[in-house]
Amino acid sequence: MIQRSLTLFGGLFVLILVVGWVMGLPFTSSRLVEAAAYALIALGLNIQWGYGGLFNFGIMGFLMVGGAAVTFISYPINPDFWGSDGPMMLGRALLAFAIGALLVLAARQAHRVGITGKWKGALTVLAWFVAYVLYRSQLDPAAAYIESAGGGWVGGLGAHPVLGWLFGGVLAAGIAYVIGKICLGLRTDYLAIATIGISEIIRALIKNMDWLTRGTLTVSPIPWPTPLPQNYQAGGMDIASSLLLARAGYLVLALVILAAVMWLISRAYAGPWGRMMRAIRDNHIAASSMGKNVTARQLEIFVFGSVLMGIGGAMLVSFVQIFDPSSYQPINHTFLIWVMVIVGGAGTNWGALFGAVLLWLIWVISEPLSKAIFDMVSYWSTNVGWGAIPEIEARSAQMRVFVLGLVITIALRFAPKGLIPEVVKREG
Amino acid sequence: MPLIELKHVVGGYGGAPILNGVNMAIEKSDIGVIVGPNGAGKSTTLKAIFGLLKVTGGTIEFGGENIANSLPDKLVPRGLSFVPQEKNVFTSMSVEENLEMGAFTRKDDFKATMAWVYEMFPVLGEKRRQPAGELSGGQRQMVAMGRALMSKPSLLMLDEPSAGLSPRYVIEIFETIQRVNAEGVGILMVEQNARQALAFATKGFVLASGQNRFTGTGAELIADPEVAKSFLGG
Amino acid sequence: MTEIIFFINQVVISGLVLGCIYALGAIGITLIFGILRFAHFAHSELMTGGAFIAFLLASAFAAWGIVTPIPTGFVVLPIAMVLAAILALGIDKGFYAPLRKRGAKPVTLLIASIGVTLMVQGLIRLFFGAGSYSFFENEPKEIFRIDTSALGSTRPLVITEPQVLMILVTLVSVIALHFFLTRSRLGKAMRAMADNADLAQVSGINTALVVRVTWVIAGALGCMAGTMLALDVTLKPDLAFNIILPIFAAAIVGGLGQAYGAIAGGLLIGFAETLAVFNWTMLFRPLNAILPDWAQLPSTLALVPTEYKLTVAFVILVITLLVRPTGIFKGASS
Amino acid sequence: MSSDLVIDVRNVSKRFGGLTAVNNCSLSVRRGSITGLIGPNGAGKSTLFNMVGGNIVPDSGQVIFDGQDVTGFQPYQLFRIGMLRTFQIAHEFSQMTALENLMMVPGDQPGEHLLDTWLRPRLVRSRETDVRKKALDVIDFLKLGHVRDELAGNLSGGQKKLLELGRTMMVDAKIVLLDEVAAGVNKTLLNDLASNIERMNRELGYTFFVIEHDMDLIGRLCDPVIVMAQGEKIAEGPMAEIRANPAIVEAYFGTPVEAV
Amino acid sequence: QDSGATIGFIGGFTGPIESLTPPIFAGAELVVSQVNEQGGILGGELSIISADGACDATAAAAAADKVINTDNVTGVVGALCTGETIGAFNGSGLSGGVVFISPASSAPTLTTLEDNDLVYRTTPSDALQGVKLANLLLAKGVNDIAITYVNNDYGKGFADALAAAYEAGGGTIAANLAHEEGKADYRAELGNLVASQNLVILAYANASGNTVLRQAVESGNFTTYVGGDGMVGDDLLNGIDAAAVEGMIATRAGAPSGAAVDIYNAFTADGFTANATYAPQAYDAAFLMALAIEKNGSSAREGLSAALREVSSAPGEKILPGEWAKAKELIAAGTDIDYEGAGGALDFDEAGDVDGIIVELAVEGGSFVEKGLID
Ligand SMILES: Nc1ncnc2c1ncn2[C@@H]1O[C@H](COP(=O)(O)OP(=O)(O)OP(=O)(O)O)[C@@H](O)[C@H]1O
Numbered sequence A: 001m002i003q004r005s006l007t008l009f010g011g012l013f014v015l016i017l018v019v020g021w022v023m024g025l026p027f028t029s030s031r032l033v034e035a036a037a038y039a040l041i042a043l044g045l046n047i048q049w050g051y052g053g054l055f056n057f058g059i060m061g062f063l064m065v066g067g068a069a070v071t072f073i074s075y076p077i078n079p080d081f082w083g084s085d086g087p088m089m090l091g092r093a094l095l096a097f098a099i100g101a102l103l104v105l106a107a108r109q110a111h112r113v114g115i116t117g118k119w120k121g122a123l124t125v126l127a128w129f130v131a132y133v134l135y136r137s138q139l140d141p142a143a144a145y146i147e148s149a150g151g152g153w154v155g156g157l158g159a160h161p162v163l164g165w166l167f168g169g170v171l172a173a174g175i176a177y178v179i180g181k182i183c184l185g186l187r188t189d190y191l192a193i194a195t196i197g198i199s200e201i202i203r204a205l206i207k208n209m210d211w212l213t214r215g216t217l218t219v220s221p222i223p224w225p226t227p228l229p230q231n232y233q234a235g236g237m238d239i240a241s242s243l244l245l246a247r248a249g250y251l252v253l254a255l256v257i258l259a260a261v262m263w264l265i266s267r268a269y270a271g272p273w274g275r276m277m278r279a280i281r282d283n284h285i286a287a288s289s290m291g292k293n294v295t296a297r298q299l300e301i302f303v304f305g306s307v308l309m310g311i312g313g314a315m316l317v318s319f320v321q322i323f324d325p326s327s328y329q330p331i332n333h334t335f336l337i338w339v340m341v342i343v344g345g346a347g348t349n350w351g352a353l354f355g356a357v358l359l360w361l362i363w364v365i366s367e368p369l370s371k372a373i374f375d376m377v378s379y380w381s382t383n384v385g386w387g388a389i390p391e392i393e394a395r396s397a398q399m400r401v402f403v404l405g406l407v408i409t410i411a412l413r414f415a416p417k418g419l420i421p422e423v424v425k426r427e428g
Numbered sequence B: 001m002p003l004i005e006l007k008h009v010v011g012g013y014g015g016a017p018i019l020n021g022v023n024m025a026i027e028k029s030d031i032g033v034i035v036g037p038n039g040a041g042k043s044t045t046l047k048a049i050f051g052l053l054k055v056t057g058g059t060i061e062f063g064g065e066n067i068a069n070s071l072p073d074k075l076v077p078r079g080l081s082f083v084p085q086e087k088n089v090f091t092s093m094s095v096e097e098n099l100e101m102g103a104f105t106r107k108d109d110f111k112a113t114m115a116w117v118y119e120m121f122p123v124l125g126e127k128r129r130q131p132a133g134e135l136s137g138g139q140r141q142m143v144a145m146g147r148a149l150m151s152k153p154s155l156l157m158l159d160e161p162s163a164g165l166s167p168r169y170v171i172e173i174f175e176t177i178q179r180v181n182a183e184g185v186g187i188l189m190v191e192q193n194a195r196q197a198l199a200f201a202t203k204g205f206v207l208a209s210g211q212n213r214f215t216g217t218g219a220e221l222i223a224d225p226e227v228a229k230s231f232l233g234g
Numbered sequence C: 001m002t003e004i005i006f007f008i009n010q011v012v013i014s015g016l017v018l019g020c021i022y023a024l025g026a027i028g029i030t031l032i033f034g035i036l037r038f039a040h041f042a043h044s045e046l047m048t049g050g051a052f053i054a055f056l057l058a059s060a061f062a063a064w065g066i067v068t069p070i071p072t073g074f075v076v077l078p079i080a081m082v083l084a085a086i087l088a089l090g091i092d093k094g095f096y097a098p099l100r101k102r103g104a105k106p107v108t109l110l111i112a113s114i115g116v117t118l119m120v121q122g123l124i125r126l127f128f129g130a131g132s133y134s135f136f137e138n139e140p141k142e143i144f145r146i147d148t149s150a151l152g153s154t155r156p157l158v159i160t161e162p163q164v165l166m167i168l169v170t171l172v173s174v175i176a177l178h179f180f181l182t183r184s185r186l187g188k189a190m191r192a193m194a195d196n197a198d199l200a201q202v203s204g205i206n207t208a209l210v211v212r213v214t215w216v217i218a219g220a221l222g223c224m225a226g227t228m229l230a231l232d233v234t235l236k237p238d239l240a241f242n243i244i245l246p247i248f249a250a251a252i253v254g255g256l257g258q259a260y261g262a263i264a265g266g267l268l269i270g271f272a273e274t275l276a277v278f279n280w281t282m283l284f285r286p287l288n289a290i291l292p293d294w295a296q297l298p299s300t301l302a303l304v305p306t307e308y309k310l311t312v313a314f315v316i317l318v319i320t321l322l323v324r325p326t327g328i329f330k331g332a333s334s
Numbered sequence D: 001m002s003s004d005l006v007i008d009v010r011n012v013s014k015r016f017g018g019l020t021a022v023n024n025c026s027l028s029v030r031r032g033s034i035t036g037l038i039g040p041n042g043a044g045k046s047t048l049f050n051m052v053g054g055n056i057v058p059d060s061g062q063v064i065f066d067g068q069d070v071t072g073f074q075p076y077q078l079f080r081i082g083m084l085r086t087f088q089i090a091h092e093f094s095q096m097t098a099l100e101n102l103m104m105v106p107g108d109q110p111g112e113h114l115l116d117t118w119l120r121p122r123l124v125r126s127r128e129t130d131v132r133k134k135a136l137d138v139i140d141f142l143k144l145g146h147v148r149d150e151l152a153g154n155l156s157g158g159q160k161k162l163l164e165l166g167r168t169m170m171v172d173a174k175i176v177l178l179d180e181v182a183a184g185v186n187k188t189l190l191n192d193l194a195s196n197i198e199r200m201n202r203e204l205g206y207t208f209f210v211i212e213h214d215m216d217l218i219g220r221l222c223d224p225v226i227v228m229a230q231g232e233k234i235a236e237g238p239m240a241e242i243r244a245n246p247a248i249v250e251a252y253f254g255t256p257v258e259a260v
Numbered sequence E: 001q002d003s004g005a006t007i008g009f010i011g012g013f014t015g016p017i018e019s020l021t022p023p024i025f026a027g028a029e030l031v032v033s034q035v036n037e038q039g040g041i042l043g044g045e046l047s048i049i050s051a052d053g054a055c056d057a058t059a060a061a062a063a064a065d066k067v068i069n070t071d072n073v074t075g076v077v078g079a080l081c082t083g084e085t086i087g088a089f090n091g092s093g094l095s096g097g098v099v100f101i102s103p104a105s106s107a108p109t110l111t112t113l114e115d116n117d118l119v120y121r122t123t124p125s126d127a128l129q130g131v132k133l134a135n136l137l138l139a140k141g142v143n144d145i146a147i148t149y150v151n152n153d154y155g156k157g158f159a160d161a162l163a164a165a166y167e168a169g170g171g172t173i174a175a176n177l178a179h180e181e182g183k184a185d186y187r188a189e190l191g192n193l194v195a196s197q198n199l200v201i202l203a204y205a206n207a208s209g210n211t212v213l214r215q216a217v218e219s220g221n222f223t224t225y226v227g228g229d230g231m232v233g234d235d236l237l238n239g240i241d242a243a244a245v246e247g248m249i250a251t252r253a254g255a256p257s258g259a260a261v262d263i264y265n266a267f268t269a270d271g272f273t274a275n276a277t278y279a280p281q282a283y284d285a286a287f288l289m290a291l292a293i294e295k296n297g298s299s300a301r302e303g304l305s306a307a308l309r310e311v312s313s314a315p316g317e318k319i320l321p322g323e324w325a326k327a328k329e330l331i332a333a334g335t336d337i338d339y340e341g342a343g344g345a346l347d348f349d350e351a352g353d354v355d356g357i358i359v360e361l362a363v364e365g366g367s368f369v370e371k372g373l374i375d
């Protein structure tokens, strides 16, 4: 098994070299940065699914949250907003939110003053309603004001992007905690669709809260944690080296984070924590009877995985320097990650890592690859006398999904448990 | 010619073989009982006959033909029937549907057989509309037996039919088995209620580590002090 | 009265049609899930592919000059369904059967089906391009505008011919499927296999046959759903892919493996989406006459703004699952 | 409240749809006893166990454990206050080895907490060594040594039952609920197990609450024996007394059973 | 070095505008073939390399990285969607000093993008199209409208501009609502728009726009249909009740009547639809790019932006579409030139925007017909 993994990683390394050779180093280095971010996200999913058996299909939501977080923290301050009445109005909305939350909490404690049963239920619903109206009554005008006169949107805080990544993780954790509290009781496929639903809700919110996220108008350019190529160029460096240097800097940062995360989770999974998680995944009824607090542990693992997703999502956004809510689609932000983990091998960190890098590279080269194939076919058919393929660019671009699909199905066919499958841990 | 005859059967689940040369022969009139320690390969023997795992050596002759490695959907119509040890009912289907599934390969009318099964296990008749998954452990065992009998087999293989049954039903099941046998169905079963089962068995096999350790009539095995001590709990 | 007719047009008919589309798609998904225990993501491509098959046939009919009383799309549907069933069998044989044989987990099959989705999408675009087509290029789409002035309404009741047919077809196919599953031998064998494949095998059920039947039904139903959808709007390469998530939501809310559940789930999601953004002022406008000035209804009184439409459907989904964790009709789980 | 009762079930009922599986049933288990629970199939024994063990919540009534009302407690909470159970249909962790199945049982292992794993590796390691040693002892005792690295899902039916029983030996519990552990276990091995149960009871003070259809085993181990039928307790007493009751013999044993 | 030049093209070959993209790309490709027929560029051939930006900022960043850093193109024609253009430019364009000429990114935000004077567009901002559409509707006596727009930067920018101008001109906006792409049903949304009989749909013909229009027609609640440039496409009218949409009004960026346009329209041939949406703009963008490269005298990126401004604006000898050989000669001779394209005069302002021309279209007999420009 070790041998097989080594071979596969060797192969992957060769693939990277080939891509580097054909596509050039600057291009390859930025794809590797993205691959590292995806690897982090895939590790997050691997924790949730591979370790915990939690069917999280709401990855897109966590990526978006991470991305939005990085804009809050690292985008430059928007003086127009801070100079307007916006902060005051938002403060009032926050206050209204707090009051609403208190109301709801109070209603839920109503049994202490003797209100129970249906009455308590009614009171709680009423409290929710009042809280909602109260909050909206403050927020809506604030939002409208900010969007029109208050600087357009709140802007960022101008802090270091790495803080933004951390905030992305924290925010994702908070949301995961709430989602987990609500949904983790659901069984596999039901949990999957519930999480899809929640991620769609998150997307709708982020996409439409223009005052907070600029919505479809997009936020850019988002600063890098490491020097940009332009910074090097300002120092007189030529374009090619500045690109390489800048991207290498980002890559190193991403790899350091990835390595640290790998080390932490591998260590935990190899020990009793991992054993407990596998037991819960395997048979939660028995695990519960053996004293494991299944609900709390699943929540723990869900939050833990989501943190990585949030950080990974933030890293991606920082890297491309633009946060565009419209570009988040379940197919390439949720399902692609699943493909990475399953093709790589659920339950093994090296598998998830391998799957992430491999799939990302394949996704990237699928376009030139399918173009090359089409060119060949077209050349051949021209020679045979059938004429060239019309609209070859469009068709080959559209066929890249075919290439990806083909790789997925072939990989699974020959390695249904993933290319680097989880091995049974033999203790003896 | 015996109804079924295993000659030096070797087989397993892919790794090291579990069965290392099992021999047994059952006549139409026989009740064969396999006993032995846990993990001896008793269930594996039955599965091997039923084509559920790969037989790599030896022959299994049924009605004079080698049936090693043929699949259940061929074996059931030929008169073999099997009750596995675990997961032997369709939990989401009603009791009656479970029985119908037992008769799946039959083309004729099976109403009479079903009535006979209900007669044998009245409690199933009461619960015929209830999903089998909601039955108690013993009730499930009855459903499983009933399902197997629905195909009117000539050889009925049972993996621990009495496990989990209350004493009263153990007696009844064993009586039923003898009755079924009296109607011309050969029986091959695995039992841990060994003494009770061997008491009426015409053939007994003691299996250990995938090999025959002792073979004889039921009475002979019970009488053998060595067998009694090592395998029947003294 | 005008308001009520408006409500019927905007909510009742529209929710029903949308619900039927979701339901038709969800039936296939629920069935595959019931038997093979995996979420068949590529069902959307069976739908789209089936619709394209029907479209080709309909075009051929038109080219041969065959004129039919109901839309040609419906007339060719049986043939298209057969072809789609064959397509489904082929997909299973090529992609899922090898995985099943090697004991792959449901999630692996799910991911493989994502692979299939991508491949089929690529192929459809390769052959048909990215544009859209209409079943009604050669014949008009019949729109019934039922005059309701007798009831005192100034608006007609509007429903199109494909919509009427769609509602009928959905009903019939669900009932047929239900009877098939609960009454016929093969149907019961399918359920038995869904329940416990090993025991089904031990009972002598030809499991390979059951799997084939499942794909035949799924392919045929997918083709039907896709064609209906294309008849109602237009035919394009991402026809069903765009709505696969609500379809899954419908199957799951209804309870996986439950044919009736698919209907219930489809209608629930359909109506939720419709009602979420419905402007209640339109219905209660007559009240303005009796309400005092300060309490006049605002010009829009909707649950959420239109851009949050999907949100409401999913909120309902989540709430339903919290109340009934395996769906309205107690579904299965892998 | 009599503190010599470990378990005191008071008027619990459980309905499944139209069927009342357990009907207003009250019974108790004395500390230090090996209490047997017998009754025809479907009498509601396992359902009662499930309610005591927290796997299902009773529709009405209370479960008192060691003087504390534990109705509605989660299984893991009950485990932590000293209640351990086995399942009639083995609930093994099928994708884990037999040994791991046992090693995961002990509670509060420091290695099960992320921070400890990361920050206190030495502590984790030493505890892990103890746990492994204990698990190896148990597995050898159960004669499963040769399959300890086999996936539990691949074990034979009886071996799974043994594993189920083995879990109860991994920790010190105040009470162990055994749901038909003997079914499918070879009689010779069962004799050893019975001896062990007796020893644990005598020497370590474990209390056992045992559902069993094997009358030999019940007769050998249990005093008192409680008889359930149709969701209700119909008798309680020493085995000899139960066997002398013609109604029970008729309903449960089918034919008079000669004394062993 | 005298060995020709390579330009890049980034567009949404997949994603929401996948059916609009191929004809746009064809416009750019036409330039390439004309250039090569008429003597080539920089003593060699002009070639074009396309990449899929998927109408998505993130995908576009990778696509731009490829064409800029791997294929080492001199300049980029593209991208199409505005977010796509920004994403593509931010990542590699800015650091590589690459000139972008977008033929279709019409959202107003591009005007204020900090771009080192590298990003241009040959299509007017939607701020303009919105104003023109408002004027057109008011001039036609349409005094109230209901707007539904696709919820992205294009739809929102357009709708905002239209609404502002329309209200300023005295019209009434009965409703102005976003809708999400890719749904099977918009009847509920349409139910919120019935306050006016005149429905303005600002979406893409091959995506939600198609469905919205059909369902609007079926509902029978509207009498007049109006669309923006995204709606212009013959797919839109396939199999729809022709009588209902007869006279549907649309606008898009276009060209004044005149020699330039006539020449350009004559290019229509097998496989090339000259008047496809944004095809003229793509032609102009590619032509300008080629001119600028020739003017700049090398395939290097430095100086390209300045060269672009020179070849595009007066003073100078007029160059019309297709007149590559002539332009080449004049450049060689050192004469200043001024390209006048299929889409107008194309004089870039400070921000790289053009003062575009918006034309009116109407559906007549089942297809869109140009009705001349709107003033
Ligand atoms: N989840 C359930 N849903 C519906 N009915 C159930 C469920 N579990 C058990 N029952 C029913 O409750 C009754 C009691 O079942 P229980 O398992 O407690 O019996 P038992 O005494 O343990 O029997 P056995 O000795 O056969 O194991 C049975 O009739 C059974 O059908």
Ligand SMILES: Nc1ncnc2c1ncn2[C@@H]1O[C@H](COP(=O)(O)OP(=O)(O)OP(=O)(O)O)[C@@H](O)[C@H]1O
Binding pocket: B013, B018, B036, B037, B038, B039, B040, B041, B042, B043, B044, B045, B085, D147, D150, D153, D154, D155, D156, D157, D158, D159, D184
């Ligand atoms: N699916 C499987 N894969 C691998 N090994 C298996 C599998 N099933 C059983 N075994 C192994 O084969 C051996 C024999 O198992 P078998 O089930 O035949 O035992 P048995 O004699 O029926 O025991 P019991 O009385 O406990 O049911 C055991 O050691 C078991 O671990």
Ligand SMILES: [Mg+2]
Binding pocket: B042, B043, B044, B085, B159, B190, D156, D157, D158
């Ligand atoms: Mg066995």
Ligand SMILES: [Mg+2]
Binding pocket: B136, B137, D045, D046, D047, D088
């Ligand atoms: Mg029981």
